[in-house]
Amino acid sequence: MAEKVLMKGNEAMAESAIRAGCRFFFGYPITPQTELAAYMSKQMPKCGGTYLQAESEIAAINMVYGASAAGARVMTSSSSPGISLKGEGISYMAGCDLPGVIVNVQRGGPGLGGIQPSQSDYWQATRATGHGDFQIMVYAPSTVQEMADYAYLAFDKADEYRIPVMILADGMLGQMMEPVLMPEPKDELPEKPWATTGHKNERKHNIVDSLYLTPDALERLNRERFERYEVIKANEQRAELFMCDDAEIVLVAFGASARIARSAVVAAREQGIKAGLIRPITLWPFPTDAFESVMDTARDFLVVEMNMGQMVEDVRLVSEGRVPVEFFGRTGGIIPTPAEVLKRIEAAHERVGE
Amino acid sequence: MAEKVLMKGNEAMAESAIRAGCRFFFGYPITPQTELAAYMSKQMPKCGGTYLQAESEIAAINMVYGASAAGARVMTSSSSPGISLKGEGISYMAGCDLPGVIVNVQRGGPGLGGIQPSQSDYWQATRATGHGDFQIMVYAPSTVQEMADYAYLAFDKADEYRIPVMILADGMLGQMMEPVLMPEPKDELPEKPWATTGHKNERKHNIVDSLYLTPDALERLNRERFERYEVIKANEQRAELFMCDDAEIVLVAFGASARIARSAVVAAREQGIKAGLIRPITLWPFPTDAFESVMDTARDFLVVEMNMGQMVEDVRLVSEGRVPVEFFGRTGGIIPTPAEVLKRIEAAHERVGE
Amino acid sequence: MARIIVDDYFCKGCGLCVDACPVQILELDMATITEKGYHPAFCEDQSKCTGCMSCALMCPDCAIKVMR
Amino acid sequence: MARIIVDDYFCKGCGLCVDACPVQILELDMATITEKGYHPAFCEDQSKCTGCMSCALMCPDCAIKVMR
């Protein structure tokens, strides 16, 4: 019987990917995601898979592109600066409707920045991993268990919608160990009749391409893709609501900072403050429905992030002036403390009155 | 005496950059910005400047980084896929507070996409040219004259705030000719005591670096930078208001699409519809003040873009539910027609009633 | 008896076949303009054709079929 | 008379100087722990030092000064 094991988040994502049928991993070393690649380099040869250390993040994402075009379940992982280098490749994947899973174990930026945990690639992940009109799905796990679960799910969603999917983690989640129950290995994977596998003289040749020299054709494709995005928005939003039933001060936080926010909510409740937490699990699509469900009681949104306030805009876009949106964040690799957050809750509580 | 000349937008930006004191250009060929590089390759040798065709967009942006670190006024240009490749480098520039001017003559995306004009890199420009917490300034000219003017101004602002500045153009603006009056050549450029010019044994060594292994130091720097961003937001917003005094249907459009929107506004006024146009010239900082000035009369915002609706969010963030925000866009390289836009104005007019 | 057929649908009138033919029997047909706007190649003396395929080997557009 | 000075502030106790000294007069001082936690090198017989600089050439931390 399956039992829980202690595992680092980085390793949990790797093991879970393998169980989801991923047999191709292309990556380039970078802190703090190294354990993921190291795990793959150890395990892939054992399960007949391929671990290939690419010459760069660019080569890696283009290998992902190639392997995906060839019909494989494939993954790459990196951290912030390395993800920037993958931007063109991710845009190409989107433009060819290629599935694939990209892990970003974020660190402080900009530039070389630091190697401590951060959430400062939120905008990049949700708005513009690359150029052009497109979106990718973004999961933001907040425990090692979720890292395993969403890495696993990501492959299914990527194939289902033919879309790149990102796991947006950070150095804290990647490095920490927690008990985790691994999902069951998959034995059947979806057919991909569009893949470039060699046509065996049995069908017309398949083409994987994102070039459309006539604007009409390109617009048509973009519109079709955006219709698919609407389906995703309707079906794939995920969020956890914690103590939200009667919450007045609603914290909003994802990933690592959500753990801290949760502690702060518990502490606030101990003081009798009606605090709650919305934890977006999908960052794109943004879980707007979850927000609607708290609009009646909410008197203040307090967004807690490990960046300078990037998710704030998404919350403001849902709120549209109905509920004020505040922000508390630490950046540069600093993990906020529950005490800091609690202070902000108290201040908000005071402001909105009893 | 200076007189107007007919010039392509791409060439106007190049000439204007030279007049602004830019003597270093690093680029890599891509349609539809080729004329800019070709112009530089012709003119730079004549004025003692350097035109260097880099081996890639990545090399080009890192050459910009190096030249800027060394104290020079420096420019690069590219188009959408090439800009994605510059993401890491731009983030490094931001992380080192290096000035520099980056031109994006946008084309349709995602992926290789097409080569016709597009505005689908709005999010990339305003939210995430790369990883990490940072912003760059973004000018969106809408005439060849403005391409010259803002390319010129961009160098001053880049130096003033030690920030990368982007000119967000598109294939239509880059390729078209219009009469343009060139700004005067500059002969004096600002001192840069921080530059790595060789210390001549006269000062401590200068260091250009974005690595901060202690999170506190990195956070401090990020916060300082964001304070500078607030100054920019306060001082550098630019927008053109056209027929906005009593406008009920307020179009919002930048760059190329603003030209079409303007024609549509004129046509609508001829029908007695109180239409107007807000044309953001700075996309970051977004000209929120301009919007406040129309809130009294506006009953509908109609955002017109050559993408799937990226600026819409910025307009909604200003409006915060006060005025509904609609969208009309074409993508994939299609330039919308004034007639299409007019129809949307008429529909909006009908909806909001007399 | 060898002969060639030039397919005007593909021929772009580049003239590479003309230069390549060792017996110099190929010419561009200045009187004809193809759909795409080119003067196609034609063989002005099939009887001299040796079927050597030089023309076809040089044709960038696979417009030439050689028969023997 | 040649001699060397090891600067404990810089020495990381790597021992490369010890191996390099042709007259084998360098050792790591196991009794001392530097600020950074290392056993620094020291010269156990200055009189034998030839000032050949081998130790200093090998020192990755510029911890050795040689005098002659």
Next chain:
Amino acid sequence: MSAEEKVVFERPHALLPVITNYCPGCPHGIVHRLVAETIDELGIEGETVGVAPVGCAVTSVDFFGCDMIEAAHGRAPAVATAVKRVHPNNVVFAYQGDGDLASIGMAETVHAATRGENITVIFINNAIYGMTGGQMAPTSLPHQITQTSPYGRDTTTAGFPIRVSELLSSLDGVAYLERVTVDSPKNVRKAKKAIKKAFQNQIDGVGYSLIEVVSTCPTNWGLSPQDSFNWMRENMLPYYPLGVYKDVVADGFANAAEAAAARSADCPVAHPEKAGA
């Protein structure tokens, strides 16, 4: 057609019957045909996956009958690597121009080669960026005039051309490198032979093979197809001499790995098999 008459030359099956968008007289078309003929002759169309570059041959995805992938600019070697890893029994080729392969894609090229990826690369060296309208390429010759070297390539500022076959020849993963051209029926035949060998090598698991085709760009050189070949012969061939730059099989090895092992014979860690001896 008379009873005895046989078709001795016609469009290969693997080259689809569509009009390419290459300029009249562009050698891209000739090389496409040679690749397609090779695919036909080896009977591998159903197993072949081609990777197109960004460059004039970007549209080759529509011309080859096998499955095709269009790679990002310069990244065809990385894409081809992955495709080959996923389907080791497929035949995978990358078709690239000089800007694509030797400029932006240099790292991917060198690394696919040094890894000894068992793929075939067709490299069209036309000394210019054709697709984007004639900018200087990494292989443009000294003093060659292009859109971005309007006064002729000045090597003091723009540097020297890269000789790709020479460059890659030092890499252990490389099995076969030959430089050919297609300016005459004779050279077309030679080029064909080289291309076919490069594919056969892959089938035989010999290792990474690259065929450099010295080519032209009549449109951007501003010359007729014929004059382009003349200019090429006069100027490019002295700079880029034709010939075999590496051939491990001819050197007596079964494959690139064997040749590499022989070269590094003195390195103990590379030869654990000798440890016991």
Next chain:
Amino acid sequence: MSAEEKVVFERPHALLPVITNYCPGCPHGIVHRLVAETIDELGIEGETVGVAPVGCAVTSVDFFGCDMIEAAHGRAPAVATAVKRVHPNNVVFAYQGDGDLASIGMAETVHAATRGENITVIFINNAIYGMTGGQMAPTSLPHQITQTSPYGRDTTTAGFPIRVSELLSSLDGVAYLERVTVDSPKNVRKAKKAIKKAFQNQIDGVGYSLIEVVSTCPTNWGLSPQDSFNWMRENMLPYYPLGVYKDVVADGFANAAEAAAARSADCPVAHPEKAGA
């Protein structure tokens, strides 16, 4: 200090008196000193701009006394190129590891070299990614065990090591390439000579010079500094033989451009000066 006593060896001025964060016994420190000594001896600290890599030497910006720039991973050659173009009279050097220079930065390396940028590159080949904790590098040897080649580098999947000096030697822009090591006082002296020549070349406008230092990483190799040198001597030096791989001055040319011109003598467009003859 007695009256006659002279300091014959001490920290060079261009190496700031700060404790590096390199591991005990790491050769990075030795090479830093050699660079700093060279800067002192040539009297160029005030004119020198160094470009640091991403790798263990990322922090060298704090150690060298001259102006310093930290480049993005692999892009030091591009950064150095630009700095040199802006201040042609400055002395510009890039200091890079094997991951930085030969993996992610391969394109930038090859292109700076082929352009003949008049810069100096110091290349530390320690067969591993030191900074990130010991992953396989492009120069890791066959069967070498690293974090990402836990069963030893398998050349059938991970490919063959790149020999950088050999690779670059075919490029016309290159003036001087030498491979050295620093495992003994004698070799340290040789390395110093090579490094100094590489700087002097730049001052003399000879062209691109690169010194490859075969090095170690005691920490990630899991060996003592001494055993690391032993392993290096036994395994790396046979794979990466020491010596001069290119030296245009020794070959009788004033600089790389002259050597290149001689090599391409048969190419008319490259030699307009001959047209009139």
Next chain:
Amino acid sequence: MARDLSLILAGFGGQGVLFAGKIIATAGLIEDREVSWLPSYGPEMRGGTANCSVTLSDDPIGSPLVTAPNALVVMNQPSMDKFDTAVVPGGVMVVDSTLVQRIPDSEDVCVCAIPATEMAEENNMKGLANVILVGKLFAETHFCEEETLFAAMEKCVPARKRHLLDANMAALKLGMQA
């Protein structure tokens, strides 16, 4: 004052439609009007068609892309087929009848067909059919003052090609009289 001109010039690449458009745009510049010139672009050099939009106006120009031209200059059949229905009623079409066989006739549009290529060849003006057509367009629409047109031509023929100016001027005049 001339009325607004919304012009498309179209033909094969190499026929000089972009240059012809530039002459007209330059005329607008000289008269200090609002002017725009927009070429089709991309890998169309390869035997495809080339065209450009030119607008002269007294009001700021919105889209420089002309979709409803009041004037059309055509130099090949594909372009004729592509653009003929786009011309607005009251517009004018100037056609090189040497190269365009099928010329639609329309009641609303004034069609002026002249064998410009033939005329050019006959008059030793090879390659100047484009300029002849500009002359004809001028004759039909008077999009600027006559002296402006000549001044524009002088501006457009680059200094180092002064020897070509005469031929160009002659071609222009030939077209004006055709």
Next chain:
Amino acid sequence: MARDLSLILAGFGGQGVLFAGKIIATAGLIEDREVSWLPSYGPEMRGGTANCSVTLSDDPIGSPLVTAPNALVVMNQPSMDKFDTAVVPGGVMVVDSTLVQRIPDSEDVCVCAIPATEMAEENNMKGLANVILVGKLFAETHFCEEETLFAAMEKCVPARKRHLLDANMAALKLGMQA
């Protein structure tokens, strides 16, 4: 049921503080409690300090980064200096007194100093000072059942290193009795 443990283990890289933390986390796992383990990371191998945070709790764990530990295991002076004031009143400090000379005394915190490194060397357990300290911490806090601790040790010594298990167990017991 044991109370919540918020532990920091700190020392030089290579002393095995991460492994020590893993034993404790594994004990939590076996008892099905909420568990987290977070190492300091980065280029600290280079002679810097290494530390990790371990939390055992009956409630979901917020931040795995322990900033206010109720237990501290210290194996070098720099770590002592860095963390001593962080320990909450009522907490416990387990110190390797072979390596840490300056040990603050505090009224609120129970300081248990044992010469773990010396003990290890004396008992032929070189490199197991970390495990001895875990034993001592257990003796002081009983963060789990005793049998759990032994089971955790068995889980943590990888299969191929079974021969080391005995030594580790012995070290653990030595610490528990110290």
